[in-house]
Amino acid sequence: MKHIGKTIKSIREEKGLTQQQIAELVNMHRSNYSRVEAGDRDLSLDAVNKIARYFGMTIDELVNFDGNIPDEVTIEDKSLMEQVKLIAELEPEEKNMVFKMIDTFLTKKVQGLLSKERGCSIKSKTR
Numbered sequence: 151m152k153h154i155g156k157t158i159k160s161i162r163e164e165k166g167l168t169q170q171q172i173a174e175l176v177n178m179h180r181s182n183y184s185r186v187e188a189g190d191r192d193l194s195l196d197a198v199n200k201i202a203r204y205f206g207m208t209i210d211e212l213v214n215f216d217g218n219i220p221d222e223v224t225i226e227d228k229s230l231m232e233q234v235k236l237i238a239e240l241e242p243e244e245k246n247m248v249f250k251m252i253d254t255f256l257t258k259k260v261q262g263l264l265s266k267e268r269g270c271s272i273k274s275k276t277r
Contacts, residue, residue: 153189154198157215161205162187176200 162172173183176197185191193201195209202212237248 152216154193154213155186155189155191157212158201159187161212161215165205172201172204175204 158172162169169183169187170180173180176183176193178186178197182191186193198212199209202209205212237245240248
């Protein structure tokens with residue numbers, strides 16, 4: 151995989167921008183920034199994000215500029231993910247209680263679905 155600095159350099163040059171412009175964007179001295187483009191220094195994630203946005207790209211598009219962007223993963227219910235993180239912080243005994251409750255609800259849901267399927271199949275046989 152190509153160092154991100156080399157990718158940024160090629161995009162920067164293509165857009166007709168100077169090292170000084172990008173260095174100022176990420177609050178870095180131009181000489182330190184030139185080391186990034188040479189592959190001798192890394193950027194923070196915040197700096198990569200600023201550069202990607204400045205170029206009108208996502209971080210994925212910048213990091214995977216060769217075209218090998220992984221499939222997008224989205225989390226539709228952030229509040230659910232936040233709740234899972236909070237559960238992970240609980241004491242083991244409290245976690246067990248939460249998981250037992252979830253198991254109980256899921257078991258009831260599955261049993262209800264199975265009952266409905268059996269009821270539908272019986273009805274369709276009698277017709």
